[in-house]
Amino acid sequence: MSTDMTSHTLDLLPDSSTSFLSPYLPPSPHADRVFVTLTYAASLDSRIALGHGQRTQLSGSESKCMTHYLRAHHDGILVGVNTFLADNPGLNCRYSIAGKSPVEASPRPIIVDPTFRCKIEASSKSMMLAASMEGKEPWILVSAEWHTSASPSDFEHIQSIERMGARVIPIIGLQSGNKNESWAAILKSLKELGIRSLMVEGGARVINDLLCTAVDDINGNKVSLVDVVIITIAPVYLGKNGVEVSPASALDNLYDITWAQFGRDCVMASFNKKLRAVF
């Protein structure tokens, strides 16, 4: 059904690359919490796209393969609605995992979309991949406020995509004006829905917000929600008008940092905080 590159199986990573990534993968069996891996590809000047709404291919084939290998190790893959609208992403896993079908290897696509702007339909790439058994049907996280006041035509739209296996999930606390509260609500809901490992792929706003988000742990200490950060850096400049990753404040949270070259690119893998049970 899908005819573009998203249906091709990727090459396998060499053992050196899987060894490099191994310490940073979500724990298995999963703990009773959501393990969050923040991952993105940026230019040397920390831009992820040439401009808003412009899909920009940064990763080379080796680091793209690495990303799909990571996808195979997570229950869910989350993007913001702007990335969904700009890129129409597939969000499936094209890395071949022994004993698993493409659907089984693929994470659940999760779109954070408080006011249901995504207008996802059968022809959206993630829906087509699900229909052709190459990925899972997406979940769209909307705010409970939007959901309670949705119009009849909105509900018709929701019903039509839910008949195809997608889900539109109202989240209490999403878009509350408080980023910490929104992200806490998202992870709490995803945990209840069975997601124990989440790969956050973008876009810039989601990354910048999540890097700075901190919530109280069970001891009342502020902790980040991000467990692992994996960044691909491509050796190009996208220039000052590009869409940039740079959090609102300075951060020096990363530890146990390893870098490895993938083709022309470099990948940094690191932990972001001591693992603590928050959700």
Next chain:
Amino acid sequence: MSTDMTSHTLDLLPDSSTSFLSPYLPPSPHADRVFVTLTYAASLDSRIALGHGQRTQLSGSESKCMTHYLRAHHDGILVGVNTFLADNPGLNCRYSIAGKSPVEASPRPIIVDPTFRCKIEASSKSMMLAASMEGKEPWILVSAEWHTSASPSDFEHIQSIERMGARVIPIIGLQSGNKNESWAAILKSLKELGIRSLMVEGGARVINDLLCTAVDDINGNKVSLVDVVIITIAPVYLGKNGVEVSPASALDNLYDITWAQFGRDCVMASFNKKLRAVF
């Protein structure tokens, strides 16, 4: 005379690090041109400082050592006046080179300062290091326009620092409003002054300008003035208010790219263009 860290000799690099850098060092014997190495240390979000005028230590000890090793292999080291004013940099080489004194191993500090704002004096770190035989006396590149209209007190200042071995050098074409022309004038003058390899260390404006600068080669083709780019990336975020490296336009000029981990940091070394005789 100098009592801080700048007078300490650094550890030697392991062979793996010198092998990594070796292909990117200026050719020896030097060709009849100025070989330009652009080098800087940035955060993951491509910031080189927390804010304007705030000296920010990004490099770990291993990558700092790498920077001093590079300094030993260049005739000159260039910074802009804003970096000089913000950092009061030593600009000497603290890497021990067999058979060379610290003065011999050190590059010539070169400050691009069209209107002589640096007000360099005997207590400036680079002057103190020269006085204690740990570095060379700096050269300050001013515009010819400024020099011809300098006040008597300016000339007294110039004479006082020139008696200590520094030089204030008027450059025709500097600050012409045309960046290409300014940089071409700088490199032409430095070549005449015997500089055959130049390490450009910052700050952000110098880096952003130089990355985009292109001049006509002998065949009339536009070429970059930068031969090699070496970037240290530190695994921290300095945040959106930091001083950023991001050129005015997108660039994909780098080739033969190698990455190597130095402590927590990663260093990218690459060529920026085919070598052509321009100056």
